[in-house]
Amino acid sequence: MSLTKKIKEFALDLGYSRVGITTADRFSDHVAILQDRGPMYDFLVQDPRRPVEGCEPQKLMPSAKSIISLVWDYSQKAFPEALLGKVGRVYQARSYNAPSHRINGSRYQLMLDFVKKAGCQVGQGIFLPERWVAARAGVTTYGRNNFAYADGIGSFIVLSSIVVDTELEYDTPTLETGCPEGCRACIKACPTQAIYEPQKLNPRRCIAFNAWFTQDGKPAGLSSHIPPEIREKMGTHVHGCDICQEVCPRNRERLQAKLPDDEFLVRVSQDFSLTKMLNMTDEFYETRVQPLMYNYIKEPKYFQRNAAIALGNLGDPAFIPDLELAMNDPEKLVREYAAWALGRIGGNLAKQVLETKRSLETCGNVKKEIEAALLAL
Ligand code: SF4
Ligand code: SF4
Structure with a gap:
């Protein structure tokens, strides 16, 4: 052979x-x-x-x-409902x-x-x-x-x-687009218009990119800042985004298939929640976040930031106590995004929390987020 x-x-x-x-x-x-x-x-x-x-x-x-x-x-294997829309399948x-x-x-x-x-x-x-x-x-x-x-x-x-370094037998290239003619479902479905033309993506608008690449100390002047316009479109995606693959007819068969459960994911999904991720314990980080999302984000504060964005986008006042707690987090990044999320949820209770925290906050950037959130109310 x-x-x-x-x-x-x-x-x-x-x-x-x-x-x-x-x-x-x-x-x-x-x-x-x-x-x-x-x-x-x-x-x-x-x-x-x-x-x-x-x-x-x-x-x-x-x-x-x-x-x-x-x-x-x-x-x-199947991906649990509780994780879909939050963690991209490739990470799960x-x-x-x-x-x-x-x-x-x-x-x-x-x-x-x-x-x-x-x-x-x-x-x-x-x-x-x-x-x-x-x-x-x-x-x-x-x-x-x-x-x-x-x-x-x-x-x-x-x-x-x-x-x-060895000559082997080469296969015939398939350097071609295999999509049905006229299909643009992925381009239409992308919430941020990151795919601006077929096969052309502006990564800086992509939700997946914004969830993981926006960390301080990255190349090309990237920082932990996510523009408010993108935050609003991130929905509940805390790591990765599968939307442009989920709408794709080329994935339909697999997405509709009845697949066996992944017992590890079943266990993780039972106690995975955005509120737990926001005010994360070391144990939650080690056993629920790191086993899936070990790749790009190396510090818990970025996951907490993403969880704050997701909770803000859910818009449910039931999350205000969790966000109020996050406003005491030692990481200013977490406090900034918790303030944004409170503003996004809105209402009298969120306003009260923001006003109380404004009087106690010492960090200029967090104060700015609080002011912006209050202005938007
Ligand atoms: S991963 Fe999400 S945000 Fe990025 S191009 Fe696809 S649909 Fe758009
Ligand atoms: S949705 Fe799928 S098949 Fe349609 S254009 Fe996009 S990648 Fe191609």
Whole structure:
């Protein structure tokens, strides 16, 4: 059996749904897009993992010949209602960039070990444009919502890849859009108009981006600030947003399928709530937030901020006591967004809380949010 066949069979044996192979040639089109969309993607261009260099694998690894593209289908089990609309499916499935001590990370590690044992040298630290890799390796096509779609699965997939120094048998590229003609459901459904044209996304308007990338100390001058206009459209999404995939006819079959429960998610969903996330204990963070959302947000205060936004958007006065409690949080960021949420809920009780907190607050930014919230009442 050829090495290509052995690699593919091992990947399928590990549970990957699709595996394809492409060359390690430059991803010129992706570089052109990054350059063309300039300021929108400055945070990506400046990412310390060097994504622009990753488009030229042979510059980082002169011996690179092939890239193995792996597709993990993360929607093989059901997602509990209580988590949908709050936490994106890919996070619930604990499958995105999973560390090697978690099941999804260990699968990738096993794949790496196999390829190395087979005599291949493996590229290290090459940040590849995974959707381009997968399409060039013939395992996915594009959606107008910017997601990659695998035939017979849909877009609820995670892509990963391995650069090797070995010539393998290459698959026929599928660098094409696989959407039905005329469909624009994702573009119409996006609450923030982040998808401004087919396959063109302004990340700074995307809910998912705003939920996780807006942290202090990120590249390109990003901060923890989320513009009020976007906050209002975030709904209850505290991490990730699946709207443009949920409305997609290419995902319909999977979304309508009766899938087995994921018992871990069933347990998590039983005591997961936005109010618990807002005034989070260490235990809630360790057992309910971190196991799902270990990836992008590293400090609890950003989850608390997102929970405050979600509660404000729900608009239920029943949450005022929780937000009042959050106004005592030692993190000023949490107090700022709790103030915003109180203003969004409105009413006499919210006004009373805001006025009381205004007289006690020492932080200028929090005071500003309180003033803005009171003005909006
Ligand atoms: S993830 Fe949500 S906000 Fe982002 S493009 Fe899709 S629908 Fe719009
Ligand atoms: S909603 Fe329609 S246009 Fe958007 S990705 Fe799905 S099929 Fe393509």
